[in-house]
Amino acid sequence: xxxxxxxxxxxxxxxxxxxxxxxxxxxxxxxxxxxxxxxxxxxxxxxxxxxxxxxxxxxxxxxxxxxxxxxxxxxxxxxxxxxxxxxxxxxxxxxxxxxxxxxxxxxxxxxxxxxxxxxxxxxxxxxxxxxxxxxxxxxxxxxxxxxxxxxxxxxxxxxxxxxxxxxxxxxxxxxxxxxxxxxxxxxxxxxxxxxxxxxxxxxxxxxxxxxxxxxxxxxxxxxxxxxxxxxxxxxxxxxxxxxxxxxxxxxxxxxxxxxxxxxxxxxxxxxxxxxxxxxxxxxxxxxxxxxxxxxxxxxxxxxxxxxxxxxxxxxxxxxxxxxxxxxxxxxxxxxx
Numbered sequence: 484x485x486x487x488x489x490x491x492x493x494x495x496x497x498x499x500x501x502x503x504x505x506x507x508x509x510x511x512x513x514x515x516x517x518x519x520x521x522x523x524x525x526x527x528x529x530x531x532x533x534x535x536x537x538x539x540x541x542x543x544x545x546x547x548x549x550x551x552x553x554x555x556x557x558x559x560x561x562x563x564x565x566x567x568x569x570x571x572x573x574x575x576x577x578x579x580x581x582x583x584x585x586x587x588x589x590x591x592x593x594x595x596x597x598x599x600x601x602x603x604x605x606x607x608x609x610x611x612x613x614x615x616x617x618x619x620x621x622x623x624x625x626x627x628x629x630x631x632x633x634x635x636x637x638x639x640x641x642x643x644x645x646x647x648x649x650x651x652x653x654x655x656x657x658x659x660x661x662x663x664x665x666x667x668x669x670x671x672x673x674x675x676x677x678x679x680x681x682x683x684x685x686x687x688x689x690x691x692x693x694x695x696x697x698x699x700x701x702x703x704x705x706x707x708x709x710x711x712x713x714x715x716x717x718x719x720x721x722x723x724x725x726x727x728x729x730x731x732x733x734x735x736x737x738x739x740x741x742x743x744x745x746x747x748x749x750x751x752x753x754x755x756x757x758x759x760x761x762x763x764x765x766x767x768x769x770x771x772x773x774x775x776x777x778x779x780x781x782x783x784x785x786x787x788x789x790x791x792x793x794x795x796x797x798x799x800x801x802x803x804x805x806x807x808x809x810x811x812x813x814x815x816x817x818x819x
Contacts, residue, residue: 484527485783489763491682492657494600494631496559498757498782500530501775502688502766503542513545515770520549522772526779530559532660532686532766534605535590536566543593551595558600561686562590563635563660565605578608578616587628602629603660606813607641617648624654633658633686638810639677646681656683658763661809663687665696665737665755665798666725672806675761684763687756691767691778695725696752698738702731729801736797744790746781749774753781755794 485498501523503516523531533546543562550558564586567576574581587602602623608616620632634645637659649656659678661670663685670685678685691697725731734748741751756765767778795802 484529484779485757486529487763488684489601489631489686490657490678490684492631492655492684494559494657496530496686496764497528498764499526499528499753499779500532500559500561500686500764500766501528502532502768503546504532504534504537504688504766504768513548516545517549518772519769519775520546522769522775523779524553526776527782528775528779529557530561530764532561532688533594534563534566534603535568535586535593536563536605540568540589540593543590547593547595555596560594560596560599561601561603561633562594562599563603563605564590565608565635578604578611578619580615580619583616583619583623587623591628598627599629601631601633601658603633603635603658604637605635607634607637607810609813609815613641613644614648617645617652620649621652621654631655631657633660635660636662636810636812639673641810642674642677642681642683646683658684658686660686660688660766662689662812663756663759663762664690664692665752665794666692666730666734666802668802668804669806669808671759671804674806674809675759679761685759685761686764686766687762688766690756690765691749691752692725695730696734696737696748698734698748700726700731700734702728702735733798733801737794740790740793740797744784744786746784747777749778750781750784751786751794753778754784754786755791757782757784758786758791 486495487498489496531546533543535543564583565578569575623629632654646656661674663670737748737751741748744751753765756762769775
């Protein structure tokens with residue numbers, strides 16, 4: 484496993500990390516989820532990402548149980564706060580001081596630890612003053628409940644404002660968690676350069692584009708049984724926009740490129756994400772342990788320059804690069 488500094492901080496994370504969005508407590512049963520976590524540990528992965536909202540808190544509990552008994556100092560446990568949890572009352576969401584304070588305590592109980600290594604704002608909260616949010620995060624750090632603070636899907640302007648307040652309040656804002664893959668590159672023009680300037684590292688999710696970049700979805704064929712596209716509990720909606728003939732045809736053209744590199748298509752996708760120097764870690768999920776091991780094997784693989792060019796040529800205009808889409812995932816009004 485390759486290890487990288489998280490932004491300009493002293494914290495190192497595994498280049499390939501393990502995340503349980505849409506799997507633990509949802510698509511994957513608890514015992515199978517624990518087997519996948521064990522496979523991640525066996526593959527050298529030390530960084531585990533979750534969120535309180537995943538499966539409405541169940542995913543955190545399963546991850547905590549799966550990691551019980553492991554040496555805590557050898558792990559980096561990451562979780563998030565923002566989206567509704569519990570009965571979804573008016574204060575069960577957002578980045579208010581109340582919700583952050585209550586959420587970190589609940590996350591720690593579920594994860595079975597006295598601190599998380601990184602506590603992340605799952606989105607930007609347009610309904611809470613940024614000063615209130617950052618002061619609450621500062622308290623979380625000073626109380627020893629989190630070592631570092633991160634954000635997810637923030638715009639360059641939001642990153643700058645948050646970073647300035649973090650400096651003023653003297654706590655480390657070190658990461659951003661955006662979606663990033665061969666087909667979705669909206670962070671490249673502004674978010675990544677801004678983050679590099681501020682010392683913020685990218686912990687990216689969906690490096691395999693919800694499984695589309697594995698090549699398992701074929702033109703004219705139904706989605707494979709058990710795949711994300713058949714997950715009616717929520718996973719299918721995230722992959723549907725990519726299941727069109729043009730995108731799938733272009734993705735299929737990546738197969739000989741991967742073979743030339745001696746990689747599977749999934750490994751090619753992960754290695755491609757990690758070729759961006761602004762990326763500290765790529766979050767991969769899995770429903771089977773062999774997927775975990777295969778994804779982890781992409782760490783440390785350097786793609787040839789001609790391979791990067793060939794990927795761009797194969798995907799063409801199927802790639803979304805519009806930087807104006809950054810931040811659109813943050814609701815303009817608080818969810819309830």
